[in-house]
Amino acid sequence: DVKVTQSSRYLVKRTGEKVFLECVQDMDHENMFWYRQDPGLGLRLIYFSYDVKMKEKGDIPEGYSVSREKKERFSLILESASTNQTSMYLCASSLPAVWYGYTFGSGTRLTVV
Amino acid sequence: QKEVEQNSGPLSVPEGAIASLNCTYSDRVSQSFFWYRQYSGKSPELIMSIYSNGDKEDGRFTAQLNKASQYVSLLIRDSQPSDSATYLCAVMGDSNYQLIWGAGTKLIIKP
Numbered sequence: 001d002v003k004v005t006q007s008s009r010y011l012v013k014r015t016g017e018k019v020f021l022e023c024v025q026d027m028d029h030e031n032m033f034w035y036r037q038d039p040g041l042g043l044r045l046i047y048f049s050y051d052v053k054m055k056e057k058g059d060i061p062e063g064y065s066v067s068r069e070k071k072e073r074f075s076l077i078l079e080s081a082s083t084n085q086t087s088m089y090l091c092a093s094s095l096p097a098v099w100y101g102y103t104f105g106s107g108t109r110l111t112v113v
Numbered sequence: 114q115k116e117v118e119q120n121s122g123p124l125s126v127p128e129g130a131i132a133s134l135n136c137t138y139s140d141r142v143s144q145s146f147f148w149y150r151q152y153s154g155k156s157p158e159l160i161m162s163i164y165s166n167g168d169k170e171d172g173r174f175t176a177q178l179n180k181a182s183q184y185v186s187l188l189i190r191d192s193q194p195s196d197s198a199t200y201l202c203a204v205m206g207d208s209n210y211q212l213i214w215g216a217g218t219k220l221i222i223k224p
Contacts, residue, residue: 030210031210040121040216041216042201042214042215042216042217043157043201043214045211048210048211050210090156090157094210096210097210098145098205098210098211098212099145099162099164099205101147101159101162102157102159102212104156104157104158105156106155106156107155107156
């Protein structure tokens with residue numbers, strides 16, 4: 001069964017901490033995405049990557065960075081966590097053309113206190 | 114700014130009836146459209162995609178696309194309580210690897 005795996009289901013971090021969210025896919029997909037999902041706001045794109053070492057800013061990149069050193073792994077980094085970054089974070093991957101659809105990971109619910 | 118609009122709901126439908134979910138989009142040149150289902154506490158999963166005007170059927174699900182009116186809809190026939198979820202509409206953006214998402218419609222099927 002093909003998979004996108006996010007390393008943590010739930011995380012609680014303190015304000016100011018550096019936070020790493022890891023995502024690994026086993027489908028050999030070129031594209032990988034990080035979204036956050038908040039009630040009433042839907043899915044908002046933070047960053048995406050269409051190739052190793054390539055990254056593009058999404059709609060809300062402020063306060064975040066990403067790393068893609070290997071094709072299968074895409075990491076989201078919160079440089080200095082703040083309470084307004086409390087959210088559900090979803091990783092997704094896809095083939096180069098999205099008409100095959102995205103495959104999502106199970107999500108990480110991050111709480112910053 | 115390209116937009117995808119959905120009624121947030123909740124949309125309440127009796128079991129066995131047809132549920133109709135609607136989505137409008139702002140970019141007239143959009144070519145590909147998707148419906149994802151998201152159960153509470155779970156991640157979205159693709160249920161239908163449609164690229165051409167008209168209807169596309171898959172089991173109890175029918176996607177309808179009208180590019181002239183810039184709307185896409187999802188019909189669920191013989192609705193079941195297990196269809197209760199949030200349904201997300203997505204439209205391909207400028208690049209062919211990025212989707213633009215609606216905020217979703219919450220559907221409740223009442224037994």
